[in-house]
Structures are given as structure tokens and as C-alpha cells.
Amino acid sequence: MNDHYEIIIVGAGLSGLAVAHFLADQQSLPLILESGTRSGGVIRSFNEGGYLAEWGPHGFLDNNSASRQLLTATGLAREAIKAPLANNVRFVCNQGRLVPLPQSPLGLLRTPLLSLKGKLRLAVEPCKKPLADGHSIGQWAEHRFGPEVLPLVDTAVTGTFAGDYQRLSIDVVMPGVRRLEKEYGSLLRGLWRERRRKKQAQPATEQNAGKSREKEPEQPAAGGRLPAMTSFPQGMEYLVSRLSREQNIRYQSGVESIRPLAEGGWEVTGRGGVRQAEHLILALPVNQALRLLSAFTPPIATIPEARIATVALGFRREDAAVPAGFGYLAPEREGRFTLGALFSSQMFPARAPAGHLLLEALVGGRRHPERLELDDDAMVANIYQDLRRLLPLKAPPVFVRVLRGAGGIPQLEADHANLLCWRQTLARQHPQLHLTGFGWDGIGINEMIQAAQRVADQIMQGQSNTERAAVRPVYF
Numbered sequence: 001m002n003d004h005y006e007i008i009i010v011g012a013g014l015s016g017l018a019v020a021h022f023l024a025d026q027q028s029l030p031l032i033l034e035s036g037t038r039s040g041g042v043i044r045s046f047n048e049g050g051y052l053a054e055w056g057p058h059g060f061l062d063n064n065s066a067s068r069q070l071l072t073a074t075g076l077a078r079e080a081i082k083a084p085l086a087n088n089v090r091f092v093c094n095q096g097r098l099v100p101l102p103q104s105p106l107g108l109l110r111t112p113l114l115s116l117k118g119k120l121r122l123a124v125e126p127c128k129k130p131l132a133d134g135h136s137i138g139q140w141a142e143h144r145f146g147p148e149v150l151p152l153v154d155t156a157v158t159g160t161f162a163g164d165y166q167r168l169s170i171d172v173v174m175p176g177v178r179r180l181e182k183e184y185g186s187l188l189r190g191l192w193r194e195r196r197r198k199k200q201a202q203p204a205t206e207q208n209a210g211k212s213r214e215k216e217p218e219q220p221a222a223g224g225r226l227p228a229m230t231s232f233p234q235g236m237e238y239l240v241s242r243l244s245r246e247q248n249i250r251y252q253s254g255v256e257s258i259r260p261l262a263e264g265g266w267e268v269t270g271r272g273g274v275r276q277a278e279h280l281i282l283a284l285p286v287n288q289a290l291r292l293l294s295a296f297t298p299p300i301a302t303i304p305e306a307r308i309a310t311v312a313l314g315f316r317r318e319d320a321a322v323p324a325g326f327g328y329l330a331p332e333r334e335g336r337f338t339l340g341a342l343f344s345s346q347m348f349p350a351r352a353p354a355g356h357l358l359l360e361a362l363v364g365g366r367r368h369p370e371r372l373e374l375d376d377d378a379m380v381a382n383i384y385q386d387l388r389r390l391l392p393l394k395a396p397p398v399f400v401r402v403l404r405g406a407g408g409i410p411q412l413e414a415d416h417a418n419l420l421c422w423r424q425t426l427a428r429q430h431p432q433l434h435l436t437g438f439g440w441d442g443i444g445i446n447e448m449i450q451a452a453q454r455v456a457d458q459i460m461q462g463q464s465n466t467e468r469a470a471v472r473p474v475y476f
């Protein structure tokens with residue numbers, strides 16, 4: 001078989017589906033080649049016995065313009081359910097107790113998580129010189145805000161990357177933060193000045209609204225309010241199953257090799273034969289893309305990934321007095337078995353049968369892959385022991401399922417900056433090859449959708465990627 005297409009997308013995860021959505025203005029549907037038997041990649045919901053849990057993501061924040069456009073255009077915005085962060089406390093495990101995470105500058109001043117000295121140290125940030133490139137998030141945070149913030153930073157990094165804040169690269173994970181720090185000499189000063197600039201520019205932006213596709217990567221929620229966590233009554237899998245509708249997806253069609261054609265365009269070979277396309281989009285997690293790109297001499301063959309297991313635990317309501325809120329996370333120094341737990345049935349309605357609660361505990365991560373080697377019974381016993389020391393649980397769970405996801409979370413560590421430079425060079429040499437997906441431009445759903453929109457724009461309008469790095473909101 002030798003077929004020719006305008007656009008081939010490899011991977012029917014969220015990234016591939018989102019690119020296909022944003023390419024909807026093209027004359028012909030892109031062909032999507034998927035190695036598995038279903039679309040959605042790591043996004044997969046679990047529904048059994050009245051419990052609705054997730055193998056992968058639990059939601060995403062509603063403060064990203066590309067995601068908003070996608071939800072509105074598909075009608076998904078009407079079906080989404082939202083849990084505003086402003087109404088839902090998140091807890092951090094601190095010295096064996098759950099303490100609410102501060103959600104505002106005033107909350108930060110009042111929190112018992114920092115001493116008076118620690119709080120005063122935050123105010124010194126504008127006097128600290130910008131750090132040179134090549135540091136970890138932990139090194140950077142300590143330099144700018146002092147050592148007391150490290151457990152909080154650990155909490156945020158655990159809640160997003162299941163990662164190690166002493167290994168993740170600040171330059172790659174938070175390029176927008178680094179840009180502000182370098183441009184204004186201080187992050188706080190930069191945030192304040194940019195906020196003021198945006199306020200002054202607002203009337204002009206409003207006049208232009210509707211004339212072109214909105215380009216602002218992330219937007220603070222209106223009036224500075226906290227954003228909301230978004231999902232669907234059927235779980236997150238609904239998002240990808242809806243995006244798959246009316247797309248041209250070939251399942252069990254894994255791509256095994258790719259090569260540029262002398263006359264322009266690309267050839268892909270794999271299960272299902274040989275196909276050619278003018279534009280080839282690899283919408284794959286970094287490691288899976290690197291496997292297809294070994295002939296282009298990437299600086300590294302693989303990047304580290306953090307795997308986690310989600311353990312769904314159903315309790316009778318009278319047995320579990322769970323505090324009101326989204327859940328908690330535990331920094332490494334607390335020495336807990338569980339990374340944290342979501343109070344899922346409090347976050348979104350109808351996640352547990354009547355009279356019951358659903359908690360989802362997270363295990364493993366970059367620092368504890370060995371815990372994933374435990375069998376289900378041992379893992380659940382450890383989790384229950386751990387949770388009992390934090391929450392007033394009178395009896396063991398009446399429902400338990402261990403969900404071991406297939407994919408790991410890419411870790412953007414020290415070598416990642418080199419990898420991104422290599423990708424830029426590759427893009428210049430091969431403008432009809434596009435790399436997007438899990439771990440290239442971040443790891444969150446909003447980042448995947450934003451990157452997908454950028455790729456679609458590049459193909460449709462021949463634009464190059466010249467956006468300034470923006471400050472990414474954290475979704476944990």
C-alpha cells in the first residue's frame with residue numbers, strides 16, 4: 001500500500017486529537033495513525049460499582065485560551081463540570097497533619113507553614129540577582145525565596161510532575177517565570193509590572209477581540225480570581241472520546257519508521273503499510289517520538305519518566321470524616337508512603353455511590369518507583385496505614401481498585417534544554433515535520449492543547465513559533 005496525504009498525525013492521544021481539531025479548516029481531514037485500539041492515550045476513566053476514578057488526569061484549569069476555544073467550538077464547554085479552587089481548600093501534609101495551602105498573598109502571610117523569618121525572606125526576593133541558567137527548581141526557589149518554601153515547592157512539583165524538585169529544570173519547566181526574572185531582575189517585580197501592563201492594554205485587546213485567533217497563552221481568571229478545575233460528568237475520557245468523533249483515525253497502525261522524501265514531504269512506515277504526507281506531525285510523548293527520530297541524532301536517547309499508580313478507595317460516609325477540600329499532597333520530608341490523595345467525590349459530584357466517598361491515592365513518582373513493584377494488596381495496606389494517620393478513618397475501604405497507568409509522566413530535567421535546542425534545529429531543517437505531545441512543551445492538558453493549536457497555525461498559516469514564554473499556572 002502506498003497512500004499520499006496532505007497531513008499525517010502520529011498518535012491519537014489528546015495532542016494528536018487537538019491538532020486535528022485545530023486543523024478543521026483544512027480541505028481534507030488529516031489521517032491519524034494510532035498504535036493502540038483506542039484513542040486518548042493516557043487519558044482514561046474508570047467506572048465501576050458507582051465509582052468514577054481516573055487512570056490519568058483528573059482535570060485541568062479553565063484559564064487557558066486554547067482549551068477554552070476547543071471546548072467552546074466542540075460544544076464541550078456546555079457539558080464540562082467545574083470545581084472552583086477558590087471554594088476548595090487543598091491541604092499539605094506538614095509534620096504529620098493536614099494544613100490548608102495558602103491560596104492568596106494574605107493566606108501566605110497567615111499560614112503556619114512558614115515561620116515569621118520565612119515570610120520575611122519572601123519579601124527579600126526583589127533584591128536577589130537572577131540566577132544563571134542550568135539550575136533545578138529547588139535551587140532556584142531556595143535562591144529567590146529561601147529554604148522554608150522548599151516543602152511547598154515539593155508539594156507543587158509532586159502534584160504536577162510526580163517529580164523531584166531537585167532534578168526538574170527551572171529553565172524548561174517555567175520559562176515564563178525565568179523570562180520575568182531576567183527581564184525585570186525579580187519575579188515579583190516582573191509579575192506586578194506585567195499585570196499592570198496587561199490592565200493598561202486591556203481596552204485595545206477588547207477592541208481586537210474576534211478579529212483573529214486569540215494568542216495569549218495563559219490568562220489569569222477574570223478579576224484575579226482563582227481558576228476552576230474542569231472535568232466531565234463521565235470523567236476525563238469523555239473529552240478525548242468526543243474529540244475522536246468524525247476524525248479519520250486508523251487504529252492498530254503503529255508507526256515504526258519515518259524518513260524525509262527528496263521531493264519534499266515525509267514517508268511513514270509501520271503496521272498498515274507505507275504512507276506519504278506533505279506534513280508529518282508526531283503527537284507523541286518525548287520518548288516515543290525520540291524512538292522514531294534516532295536517525296536525526298538527538299542529544300539524548302530517552303528522558304526520565306515518573307510512573308504513578310492511582311488507587312481508588314471507596315469508604316462508607318460514616319467511616320470517613322474527610323475534611324472539606326480537594327485533597328492533600330505530602331512533601332518528601334514527611335516520609336509518607338502515599339504521594340497524596342484526591343478527595344474525588346468532594347471535588348466533582350456523582351463519583352461515588354450514595355452514602356459513600358471516593359478517595360484516590362497516588363503512589364510512586366520519580367523518587368519511589370520501587371513502590372509500584374508491590375502487589376495490589378501490599379500497596380493498599382500501606383496506603384490505608386498512611387491515610388489512617390492523617391484522616392479519621394474508622395473502618396477500611398469497602399471498595400478498592402489499583403489503577404496502574406501505562407504511561408509515565410515525562411520529567412523535564414537537566415538535559416531537556418539541549419533536547420529543545422535540537423528540536424529547534426530540526427524544525428529549521430525540516431519545516432514539514434512537527435513535534436508536539438507529552439513532555440515537549442510541558443506536561444499539562446492545557447499545554448498540550450496550546451501546543452496543538454500552535455502546530456495547526458504553523459501548518460495553516462506558515463507561521464513560526466515566536467511567542468514569548470508566558471507564566472504557566474500550576475494545576476496541582
Ligand SMILES: Cc1cc2nc3c(=O)[nH]c(=O)nc-3n(C[C@H](O)[C@H](O)[C@H](O)COP(=O)(O)OP(=O)(O)OC[C@H]3O[C@@H](n4cnc5c(N)ncnc54)[C@H](O)[C@@H]3O)c2cc1C
Nearest residue numbers: 011013014015035041042056057058254255437438444445
Ligand atoms: C497519571 C497521569 C496524571 C495526569 N494528571 C494530569 C492532570 O491532572 N492535569 C493535567 O492537565 N494533565 C495531567 N496529566 C498529563 C496529561 O494527561 C497529558 O498532558 C496528555 O494526556 C498527553 O497527551 P498526548 O497525546 O501528548 O500523549 P499520550 O496520551 O501518551 O498519547 C500518545 C498516543 O500515541 C500513541 N502512539 C505511541 N507511539 C505510537 C506510534 N509509534 N505510532 C502510532 N501511535 C503511537 C499512543 O498509543 C497514544 O495513544 C497526567 C498524566 C498522567 C500520566
